[in-house]
Amino acid sequence: MLGAPGAGKGTQADILAGEMSLPHIASGNLLREAVEKKTELGLLAQSYMERGELVPDELIIKMILQRIALPDCASGGVLDGFPRTLAQAEALDKGLGDKGKSIDKAVYLKLSRKELLKRLSGRWLCRNCQTPYHLITAPPRVAGKCDKCGGELYQREDDKEETIKERLKIFFAQTVPIIDYYRRQDKLIEVNGNQGIAEVARELMTSLRGKAK
Numbered sequence: 522m523l524g525a526p527g528a529g530k531g532t533q534a535d536i537l538a539g540e541m542s543l544p545h546i547a548s549g550n551l552l553r554e555a556v557e558k559k560t561e562l563g564l565l566a567q568s569y570m571e572r573g574e575l576v577p578d579e580l581i582i583k584m585i586l587q588r589i590a591l592p593d594c595a596s597g598g599v600l601d602g603f604p605r606t607l608a609q610a611e612a613l614d615k616g617l618g619d620k621g622k623s624i625d626k627a628v629y630l631k632l633s634r635k636e637l638l639k640r641l642s643g644r645w646l647c648r649n650c651q652t653p654y655h656l657i658t659a660p661p662r663v664a665g666k667c668d669k670c671g672g673e674l675y676q677r678e679d680d681k682e683e684t685i686k687e688r689l690k691i692f693f694a695q696t697v698p699i700i701d702y703y704r705r706q707d708k709l710i711e712v713n714g715n716q717g718i719a720e721v722a723r724e725l726m727t728s729l730r731g732k733a734k
């Protein structure tokens with residue numbers, strides 16, 4: 522799942538993973554868990570994340586390759602937020618290729634900058650299961666509590682205006698090139714993210730079915 526910060530990658534990856542009974546593997550969630558638990562990876566990653574910069578490729582590649590080697594990914598998974606650089610995309614192809622596997626499709630959620638800023642400034646997340654909510658477009662049933670697990674909702678440190686600007690800058694400089702990487706492989710599906718959550722999910726499923734092998 523490719524897209525700028527706030528494009529709805531987490532929201533759509535969660536829906537897609539549920540529909541397909543596959544695990545949802547979100548690099549940002551794995552990193553935030555590592556930071557919370559103060560693991561070696563978390564301590565190394567924390568300062569990059571707080572500045573809105575990308576965590577070094579070698580750390581994130583190792584983390585994802587270890588995660589997708591776990592038994593629950595034997596039939597596949599929905600990757601969210603990884604890869605984000607060409608080096609990551611190539612390492613992922615190599616890691617999967619070594620196991621006789623490959624990426625089926627890369628979904629790019631396209632969205633205007635204005636909408637991205639609106640989404641990030643109203644976002645709240647579950648501290649326990651990381652489900653995203655939005656004050657206006659996707660509020661929880663009970664204020665401050667997660668619909669799925671009852672966990673406490675919080676706002677991310679990197680959802681401050683200055684950090685959001687840095688994350689957007691990095692997306693256009695470092696992640697946009699991998700959109701072309703998947704386009705050249707004829708694996709890219711572009712979805713209009715400027716729609717409601719259900720409409721985006723519908724367009725995404727229709728495109729995936731249309732392009733299924």
Ligand code: AP5
Binds near residue numbers: 531573575601721
């Ligand atoms: P990460 O957690 O991946 O953040 P991100 O890419 O900046 O994306 P977001 O989580 O902000 O947004 P999203 O697209 O998932 O949108 P969401 O569904 O929440 O990464 C954080 C940091 O970790 C990075 O800055 C970096 O430091 C590090 N990192 C992670 N991966 C890395 C990698 N591969 N390499 C190096 N470093 C890495 O939706 C946003 C809001 O909008 C929510 O409130 C939601 O409810 C709402 N919403 C969603 N869809 C809609 C809709 N259709 N209509 C209305 N509202 C909607």
